[in-house]
Amino acid sequence: MKTKTAKLSEARQKLLHNNKGMKKDFDGFYGKLVYNKEGNAGIIMRPIASDETFMVTRYNHALLSPSKKWCIIDVCAATIEEACPICERDSKPKVNYVTNIVVVGDPLRPENVGKVMLINLPATAATMLTDADFDAWDTSANGYNFMLKASRAGKTFPSYDASGFEKNPSALGTPEEIGAYVAACVPLNSILQPSFSYAETARRYEQWLRFR
Numbered sequence: 375m376k377t378k379t380a381k382l383s384e385a386r387q388k389l390l391h392n393n394k395g396m397k398k399d400f401d402g403f404y405g406k407l408v409y410n411k412e413g414n415a416g417i418i419m420r421p422i423a424s425d426e427t428f429m430v431t432r433y434n435h436a437l438l439s440p441s442k443k444w445c446i447i448d449v450c451a452a453t454i455e456e457a458c459p460i461c462e463r464d465s466k467p468k469v470n471y472v473t474n475i476v477v478v479g480d481p482l483r484p485e486n487v488g489k490v491m492l493i494n495l496p497a498t499a500a501t502m503l504t505d506a507d508f509d510a511w512d513t514s515a516n517g518y519n520f521m522l523k524a525s526r527a528g529k530t531f532p533s534y535d536a537s538g539f540e541k542n543p544s545a546l547g548t549p550e551e552i553g554a555y556v557a558a559c560v561p562l563n564s565i566l567q568p569s570f571s572y573a574e575t576a577r578r579y580e581q582w583l584r585f586r
């Protein structure tokens with residue numbers, strides 16, 4: 375008999391494998407939002423958790439030089455409160471709030487509906503989840519779908535202020551369906567390891583500085 379952890383790990387591998395080749399930022403993650411001509415984007419999602427870790431904070435660096443050379447550190451060591459050579463020098467890391475979701479509605483990418491994915495949430499949306507008067511990760515009939523809405527019309531950075539929960543509560547599915555979604559969640563503590571060692575991060579950063 376498999377342990378719960380082994381099952382989750384298997385589900386994660388399957389999820390990562392199944393997502394290969396899709397438009398996304400990282401394996402297993404919902405990709406960048408797709409904007410319409412008016413500069414609006416949005417999906418309906420349901421936060422879901424397979425253990426007591428509902429959301430984690432991850433830091434990353436994505437530095438672009440004027441000559442379009444990238445230095446990307448997906449997970450910076452600040453995520454686990456360890457030393458990061460880039461943070462120590464001059465660049466503040468970008469913060470992301472990561473949770474598992476089930477995609478309930480996705481007008482511009484309907485093929486995502488029904489999939490369990492990780493998503494990088496901006497602070498505005500993450501705060502709406504954590505500050506809700508109810509449990510935002512409740513998948514029962516007492517829980518609510520969340521509408522992630524982004525608008526970048528006339529702005530440098532998108533605004534997520536229009537995001538919010540649906541008006542009426544709804545169950546995510548039948549108990550069997552919910553069980554399957556939970557089994558496909560990625561344990562969030564498993565995605566916090568820094569991408570590279572301190573020395574390797576320093577080497578990549580030095581190289582970027584030298585050849586940018």
Ligand SMILES: [Zn+2]
Pocket residue numbers: 433435450451452458459460461462467
């Ligand atoms: Zn860093």
